[in-house]
Amino acid sequence: MLPDRPARDTRARASELQQAPRPASTTVATHKVTVHDRQRGVVYEFVVPEDQYILHTAEAQDIRLPFACRHGCCTSCAVRIKSGQIRQPEALGISAELKDQGYALLCVGFPSGDVEVETQDEDEVYWLQFGRYFARGPVERDDYALELAMGDE
Ligand code: FES
Known part of the structure; x- marks a missing residue:
């Protein structure tokens, strides 16, 4: 009969794995990132491994930069290189x-x-990316569509 083993805390194990140092053969290059935060008038310099997201690495170093979705969709974190x-x-x-x-x-x-990058003007990239869809003048009222929509309520 095997001796009783203490139950292993899987969360602790996951933490150990995440913090495990990389083997020397997989050393990742790091690079200096300079961000000119134009809205706050601050320049940040920090080091980012080339396999890590810049925003996440900045936040890990208590550097606050603009963001919203964190998934590459909203353009809130856009910069000019x-x-x-x-x-x-x-x-x-x-x-x-x-x-x-x-x-x-x-x-x-x-x-x-x-x-080296600089933060965009507010919504600059959003308008460059999506403005063509909104810049066609005022939306024409469609009474028929409105009537259909009201009929659904
Ligand atoms: S926070 Fe980067 S695109 Fe939304």
């Missing part, structure tokens, strides 16, 4: 055209090297 490059394959909120123009989303952005 002044120098360097950001890899952002999950950035669904901005088009390839805007990426080519130097915009990036920090919530889903990885530094490809040292990078």
